[in-house]
Amino acid sequence: MSLNLSVSWLGMKMSSPLFNASGVYCRTREELEQVRRSAAGAVVTKSCTLEPRAGNPEPRYRRTALGSINSMGLPNEGYRYYLDYAQAYDDAKPLFLSVSGMTLDDTLTILTELAALKLPCLPEVNLSCPNLPGKPQLGYDFAASAEALEAISRRYARPFGVKLPPYFDPAHFAAMAAVLNAFPLLRFVTCINSVGNGLVIDLDSESAVIKPKGGLGGLGGDYVLPTALANVREFAVLLADKHVIGCGGVKSGAEAFMHILAGATAVQVGTCLHEEGVSAFDRIEAELAAIMQAKGYQRLEDFRGRLKTL
Template identity: 50%
Template structure:
């Protein structure tokens, strides 16, 4: 019997697939659809302390193999999402979901995490250190000293399961450097990757950029980013201590893409751009495709192949 169940920090999920923060998870209606789907969990839209409208439109553009966006963290504010996950926790005891937070300053993040720490919420929190689409605010994930400062301040008081969402890294020494920092803290997971920041797409007929914010610069997602996402999952899986699970995100179109993320070391896989295009039915389709791949290879669980990518040196 083939199972897609997975485990992070001793908590079991029936399916290793879930949504990525930012897509179809902003409203209660969106989140209830995820609850009713076959996804193993959901993550809420990355929250700021108060409701945020985000960047002006057009701020997202569809591409043949993905998308470019500069959304600017539109969300309903932390209270909205914390109230939702607390109600869900009461209605479905024993389940674990992910509450995402993305303050635009250290003070914002600490304030939100204090509020979550003081609440009855027992699920996972995803601290987003990679927000490439907020004008005037650099990605914390690219400033390694800043990452250490943030995590030191967070774990001075925060005791619940917490992970971080990271930007993509493009140099092997950067994998070494960020892993050395992350391994110093009691993180539950890392989510890799967020979109590839500050790409540029042009409409050649209009001779114009396709999105308005930041002069047309925006995050790239979709099939374009899969090689970078796989490299980051693999690079971190080889360097992080075993108790830090990897959540793989980026370039998921089908079951083979998920298989490759897990082969690189992911315990769970989030789907963003393509989930936006297909809706919750995507979890049924990709679950069936992944199950078929596993059955053909004689695998009955994802642990049979997780992190077992071969190289020519093996």
């Protein structure tokens, strides 16, 4: 049986539904090139700020039995570094530019320059960084999110997307969906960023395992899979005219299949990619294809969004 794992959306074509989550294999040109040359279907940059940032003090990432905890603090090379990369980018593989200005004005400055350059890449505006001391996640303030998206839509008159924090209550899904549906140029949402401000304790040393914020950090991996799937499912239903990119807990073809079954157009890989490297894309894609073949599916469209309920 011939299998087709390609994805066509927003005028783009991906040979695979898999690509990196922003924050993993994306800070430097060398890392981005590793993803571009891999089996990934697209490339996304590190969330960029106006100026380069070193990020939070080390240690700020720790692998755990159920995934990872991190408090990176947006280490990046500054937005012009990533715009330069985008200008030189010469590949049919789609490129996403993740944007996370320290203020709304910073984000608007970055998007204004991106619009002027007319680069063939889509911005993913990060509304959900949980690891900046003293800076709350914009995505949890619905009124402020609406104001920011209105300003972005005025300044950047092209399609864009947003990366969302995890939501945990049906009322919050509905409230955020109402905000997002008001902006026709907002064409996709990425669900989810890490589950913020978890605490992992080392029993032997009786200590937190990362340094920033007294040990508080964003959780990824197995910890977040059910939450990520719930967010993908709810927003896939509530945002009927937009695409959802699934992110969270993907370590094999099984989790990728679940994200697509819940309604994801494409799927990002984070913690697993950090631990395994870009060879993870080949393995996960092969496992996804094997699951599809066993179930008799030939295309992703055959099962996307067709989650059964009891």
